[in-house]
Amino acid sequence: MFLTFNLPAQIVQEDGSTRDESELYASTKQVNQFFRRFNGEENQKGKRYYESDKEFREASLRKNYLSLLFDRENQNISTEQKKDFINDVTDKRNPKFLDFHEEGWFAEVNVVFMRNGKEENILLFFKIQEEREGYEWVLEQVSSAHYQEFFDKDKSDEKPFLHPMSHELDFMNLHKSLNQENAVDFTSDEFEEDPLSIFLYEMASNQIEFKTVTGSKFHFFQCEGWYFQIAEYNRKGYNSGWLISDLTPIEKQDVPKLKSFIYEAK
Template identity: 45%
Template sequence: MRKLVIVVLVILSSIELVSGQGLGSPGTIKDDGRFAASTKQVNQFFRRFNAEESVDGNQRYYPEDEFYRNRELRGKFISILFDNETSGISSDLKTTFMREVLSETLPQYINFHREGWFSEVEATFNYRGKIEKATLFLKLQPEGLGYEWVIDKVVFPPFKDIFKKPEGSNKSFLHPLSHELGFMNLRKAFQETNLPESFTTTDFQPDYLTLFLYEMKRGNLKFDNIRDVKFHFFQINNWYFELNQFNRPGFNTGWLISNLVKLKPGDKESILRYIYDQK
């Protein structure tokens, strides 16, 4: 065990950002192995990513403090904020990301109260006597003098097959002269099909969150348990990363970056569609 600790400390002390890229800044950051401590809270992830706390986590740094957002400290913190055991994020991608985030001329930080990040919560609910999985997407919004988490979207498998709007010749429709009949043909339309969504606009999208809350208010849907929580970040220009919690032996634990993507035009929209649709 002692040998393992020594090896880890040697590795951490030898971490460099990019060959030939200096980290000139006031003071010297002492690396005595305390960087290896687990990032236990999401708020601590923010502070470490921005270098707004001490190495041991016992002191918060503020703008007037010497090491507040210190570039060298940030580099060492960010280097241990990746999942290095299961994610498979390449070293080159990490280096490129860190080079841009730690830019001497235009460094980038993450902000708890700024848009561009949200939570994905996997939970279970009792729906009409059966346990079903639901994915809730929550975001922060201003409330009074502070902020609150609110449910923004939901993915609930039992609802996915409720609305199946036909297309083309398979779709029922209302004749363009229906108005001359006072739309009396609506009676026949609704009686002869179980797909009333056929008569909606081309861009119709079901509001699953409203339906979800309606079923809850009717007593058909009851909360059971939380199974998993993760966070999605788009706050760094042209980058996306996913934050997950890892509970395992060793130093590479806690809240860590598990997925990292360099965004090209259109990638953000594609990733959001994937996240929300769970495809």
């Protein structure tokens, strides 16, 4: 008597290790695949569903996939919060989907640059923008600890200032003030620094040089009432690839404030 078993296929990785075929299917290997799984537009083996298919964006399929799209090792997202999120985005009365080409999501890329022979990390933020007959990623903002140190404005009662009668002296006191103090202290209350312009100038004048990308993640505001972030986890097991690494409910009026907080992260 011969017994036969249906064993999962073994796939050899670049490092020589193997993974079960089922494990590979479970991993969300690409960001585009995260979109499809979130929306319920493919089955468990990666087969695409289209609008003509009855399974396309089917609520039960989405609930099954969404429960698998969280980083299970992250203890900061509670089970109850996950449940509330999944139920909300799959609500048949008002389901919420992700759209690659729409606003409401952006990329955060950690890049290493060289400045005066030393490495420096700068965060670059990109968004999708329509261009002619297609789309492209465009640089929207940057964040750098190096830039921030020049914009640490003194807001105390003792902050330096230019005397209101300086104009009668042809502003001759500028020489002393600007040499001894931080120039940003003399800006108006409405002044806001523009790190992106500084970055572009430094690139154009060869003050910094691109070296390598060390990582990236994506921020989403497309599901009204929620903010979430996805990051890539390269590890063994089914819970790998692009997964939700942060989730929080958010009111619409608080979205700009949270975006500013993300942009200012170092």
